[in-house]
Amino acid sequence: xxxxxxxxxxxxxxxxxxxxxxxxxxxxxxxxxxxxxxxxxxxxxxxxxxxxxxxxxxxxxxxxxxxxxxxxxxxxxxxxxxxxxxxxxxxxxxxxxxxxxxxxxxxxxxxxxxxxxxxxxxxxxxxxxxxxxxxxxxxxxxxxxxxxxxxxxxxxxxxxxxxxxxxxxxxxxxxxxxxxxxxxxxxxxxxxxxxxxxxxxxxxxxxxxxxxxxxxxxxxxxxxxxxxxxxxxxxxxxxxxxxxxxxxxxxxxxxxxxxxxxxxxxxxxxxxxxxxxxxxxxxxxxxxxxxxxxxxxxxxxxxxxxxxxxxxxxxxxxxxxxxxxxxxxxxxxxxxxxxxxxxxxxxxxxxxxxxxxxxxxxxxxxxxxxxxxxxxxxxxxxxxxxxxxxxxxxxxxxxxxxxxxxxxxxxxxxxxxxxxxxxxxxxxxxxxxxxxxxxxxxxxxxxxxxxxxxxxxxxxxxxxxxxxxxxxxxxxxxxxxxxxxxxxxxxxxxxxxxxxxxxxxxxxxxxxxxxxxx
Ligand code: 5AD
Ligand code: SF4
Numbered sequence: 438x439x440x441x442x443x444x445x446x447x448x449x450x451x452x453x454x455x456x457x458x459x460x461x462x463x464x465x466x467x468x469x470x471x472x473x474x475x476x477x478x479x480x481x482x483x484x485x486x487x488x489x490x491x492x493x494x495x496x497x498x499x500x501x502x503x504x505x506x507x508x509x510x511x512x513x514x515x516x517x518x519x520x521x522x523x524x525x526x527x528x529x530x531x532x533x534x535x536x537x538x539x540x541x542x543x544x545x546x547x548x549x550x551x552x553x554x555x556x557x558x559x560x561x562x563x564x565x566x567x568x569x570x571x572x573x574x575x576x577x578x579x580x581x582x583x584x585x586x587x588x589x590x591x592x593x594x595x596x597x598x599x600x601x602x603x604x605x606x607x608x609x610x611x612x613x614x615x616x617x618x619x620x621x622x623x624x625x626x627x628x629x630x631x632x633x634x635x636x637x638x639x640x641x642x643x644x645x646x647x648x649x650x651x652x653x654x655x656x657x658x659x660x661x662x663x664x665x666x667x668x669x670x671x672x673x674x675x676x677x678x679x680x681x682x683x684x685x686x687x688x689x690x691x692x693x694x695x696x697x698x699x700x701x702x703x704x705x706x707x708x709x710x711x712x713x714x715x716x717x718x719x720x721x722x723x724x725x726x727x728x729x730x731x732x733x734x735x736x737x738x739x740x741x742x743x744x745x746x747x748x749x750x751x752x753x754x755x756x757x758x759x760x761x762x763x764x765x766x767x768x769x770x771x772x773x774x775x776x777x778x779x780x781x782x783x784x785x786x787x788x789x790x791x792x793x794x795x796x797x798x799x800x801x802x803x804x805x806x807x808x809x810x811x812x813x814x815x816x817x818x819x820x821x822x823x824x825x826x827x828x829x830x831x832x833x834x835x836x837x838x839x840x841x842x843x844x845x846x847x848x849x850x851x852x853x854x855x856x857x858x859x860x861x862x863x864x865x866x867x868x869x870x871x872x873x874x875x876x877x878x879x880x881x882x883x884x885x886x887x888x889x890x891x892x893x894x895x896x897x898x899x900x901x902x903x904x905x906x907x908x909x910x911x912x913x914x915x916x917x918x919x920x921x922x923x924x925x926x927x928x929x930x931x932x933x934x935x936x937x938x939x940x941x942x943x944x945x946x947x948x949x950x951x952x953x954x955x
Contacts, residue, residue, distance in 0.1 A: 490681045490716075494644040498534050502619040506537030512546035516564060517554025519706055519742065520677075521587055523657040524615055525552050528586075530647030531618045539649070543574060548582045548622065553589035555672050557844035561589055568603045575605040582625050584608040586615065588676035590635055594847050600631065611635040612677055616643050639663055639678025644687050654895055654925045655702040656695050660688055660727065664708035666745060668772075669783045669850040670812065670843060673708050682713050685722055685730065692734050701893050701927065702738035705731075710741050711748030725752035732761050737927055738893065738910065743810075744769050746794055747785045758801040764910040765802055769795070770810035774829030775822035778815050782851075788829055795833045806836045806881070806911035813870055814843045814863030816856035823866050830873055836881035836911075838874045842867050875937055882913065882935035890915065890940075891948055892930045894923050906939075919944035 511532040515525045528550065529539060540546050551567060554560040564585070571583055583606050589595045590611045599606050608625040610617065613636045625632045642662070650656055663678040664671075692703055705727075707713060713724040724741075731739055739762045746769060757763050773779050776787040786794075799805055811826060830838070842863045845852040890909045898904040898916050905924065906916045916939060917930045923944070930942035 490639070490679075491641040492644070492684065493641060494687070496616060496643050496645045498531070498619055498647075502535055502623060504536050505619065505623065506532060506535040506547075509537050509547040510540040510545055511537045511548045511550070512540050512543050513550045513552055514567065515552045515587075516560055517552075517556060517588065519657055519704065520659070520708065521552050521554060522651070523659060523706060524587065524612070526648045526650050526657070527646045528552070528615055528618060529649035531615075533649050534647045535619055535622075543571065546581065548584065550584045550586055553585060553587035555588035555592055555595070555676050555846070557841065557846075559844070561595070564589060565598075565603075568599075568605065572603075572605045582607045582622065584610065584621075584625070586610050586612075588612060588672070591637075591676040592672070592847060596633065596635060600633075604631075606631055608632040609635060613639055616646055639681065642681055642683055644683075652895075653698070653700065654893065655704065656700045657706050658688060658691050658695070658703050659683060659707065660705045660710060660724075660741075661707035661713050665712065666709055666747070666785075667783060669781065669854075670815065670846065672846040672849060675848065677708055680709070680712050680716055682716050685714075685720075685727055688727065689730055689734070692731055692736060692739075696734050696736040699925075700736065701925065702740065703736060705739065705741040707741075708743065709745045709748070711744050711750075711753065715748075723750075723752070724748075725750070725756045728753070728756045728763055732756070732759065732763060734762070736762055738762055738764050740764055740766065740912075742768050746771070746791055749794055749798075751797075754798055754801045757798075760802075764912075765804050766806045766808070766910065766912045767798060767802075768808045768810075769798075771829065771833075772810060772812050773815065773818070773822070774826035775818070778818055778822050781854075782812075782815060788825065792829065792832055804911070806913075807833060808912070809833075809835045809838045811838050811840045811870060812843050813840065813866040814858055814860075816843070816851060816854040816858070818843075818858060818866075827870065827873055830870070830877070835874075835877060837878045838870075840867060840870050840874060879935070879937040882937065882940055884935075885909075885913065885932045885940055886935050887932065889929050889931050889945060890942070892917075892928050892942075894919070894926055894928055896924050897921075905944075909940075914939040915942055916940070917942045917944050923947060 513525050513528060515521050537548070543549055549571065551564055553564045575581060575583060585599060585606055586609070590609050596609055599609060608621055608631065610621050614634055617634060621632055621634055661680060661682040663680045664674045665680045667674050695703055711724055713727060714722045744767065749769070771791055772782055772784055774788055776789070779787060795807060798807065813823060813826070892907040892909055892915045894905050894907040896905065898906040903918065904916050905919050905921070906914060908914055915930055915932070919928065927948040929945040929948055931945055932940045932942040934941040
C-alpha cells in the first residue's frame, strides 16, 4: 500500500503524509513512533528489582488511530495457556476499538497475529510451521500484515530466527507491550522493515484495556502477571517478567462488573496466583484476603489457576474451605514425586511437604478435586525417581493431570544440565504415567454415578449438537440432553454413566438462584 492509499484509508493523518521525498527526509517521526528493538535478555531478567512497576488506569486509544481498521479484518491464532487466551481478548478489544472486524479465516484477514507459547519446544514448532503455511498467502497478498506476539517474541533466539528466516513476518511484539498494538500496527503499515517492539523490562500495569471476551458465560480475570519462582526448567519468568499484582480494588470492580453483566463463572489468572499481593508495599493483602472479598460478590463460581505449593498457606485453605462461590477444585502442580528431582527443579518443597499440604487441603475441603502438572524425563531422572512420581500420584489421589516430557528451554539453568536419559525412556515413562492418570480419572468419574450434580451449561457438545455440555464445580465435563434455552444457566443433572474423561446424565432442572451459593 502506498502512502496515498494509506492516507485515503485514514491510516495516517494528512500532516503525516509526505508525498515529496525531500520533505520526508526532514520530517521527524520520533514523536509518533517510539519503537526500539531491545533484545530480550535473560541475564537482565534474573537481576530484576522491585522498583519501577507503574500503574495506569487511563488507557485510551490515541485518536490518531481511531478508524484505522475501517473496512479491515483481523485474525488472531492463540497458542498456550489461559493467560494467552486472555491477552488475545485484550488484543481483540484493541482491534475492535480501532474499527477492525474479527474473522475466523486467515484468507479473509488483513492482519494475522500469532499469539505464541514458549513453554515447550513443540509449542514453538507449531508456530514456525504456521508461519511457513502463511508464506504463500503473504506472497499472494503482500498487503496482509503478519505479526508474531506472545511468549516466543520475548526470546532473543526466536526473534533472531524470525529475522533470519521468516521474511513474511511484518511485526514482532512481546508480552509487556500489547497496549502499544495501535502504534505497532501503524508503524507496520508505514515501514518497509520488520517492526520489532520487544521490551525486556516487564510491563507496567495498565487498567481499562478494552476486551472482547470469548462468550458471556465464563470470564478470565488477571490478578497478577509474571513469576519470580525461576523453576530451573521454566521459561515463564523470562517471557512474562517479574511478579506484579493488580490492585485489589481493580480486580473486585472487574468481577462485580462481570457479575452484573450476568457472567456465571470467573477464573482468576496468574502464573503463580499464590504469590498475589507479595509485591504490595503499602498494604498487607494476599490471595486469601482477595478470596474473602470475592466471596461476597454475587457470582456463582470462582476458580483460580495456577497455584504453587510454596505459597499455599493456612489462611488460603481456610477461606477456600468456606466454599460458597469458591469451587472445590484446586490445580496444584507437583512436577515430580522425588525430593531430589524437586530440589534440582528449584521447586522449594519436598515430596513429604507436598503430601502434607495435599492432606491438609483434603481434610479442610471435603470433596475437593486435586489436579496437577507433571514433568517426566527431567535431566538424569532415574527409574526410582520416576517411580516416586507414580507413588506420589496414588498417595495424593489426583483426579487428573497434565503430563509432559521435559523440554529444554533456551537460557534456563536446566538446559545446561547434562542429560543421559534417552528419549525412548522418557516416552515410555510418559505412557506409564498417562495410564495411571487415566485410571484415576475414570475412578474419579465413577464416584458421581447416580448422583445429582450442578452443571454450568456452556453450549452444544463438540461431538453432537443434540447434546448439551458443561462443567461441574469440580471441573468434570457433563453431557446431557436438554432444551437449548438452558445454555448459560446452572442446572441439575443426574449422572447415569461415568466415562474416563466425562460424565453422561439426565437433565433434572434449572438451579434456583438461592440454591447456587451453598
Ligand atoms: N518442559 C516440560 N514441561 C514444562 N512445563 C513448564 N516448563 C516445562 C518444560 N521446560 C510444564 C510444567 C508447568 C506447565 C504449565 O508446563 O508442568 O506446570
Ligand atoms: Fe514456571 Fe510455574 Fe515455576 Fe513460575 S512457578 S517458574 S511459571 S513452573
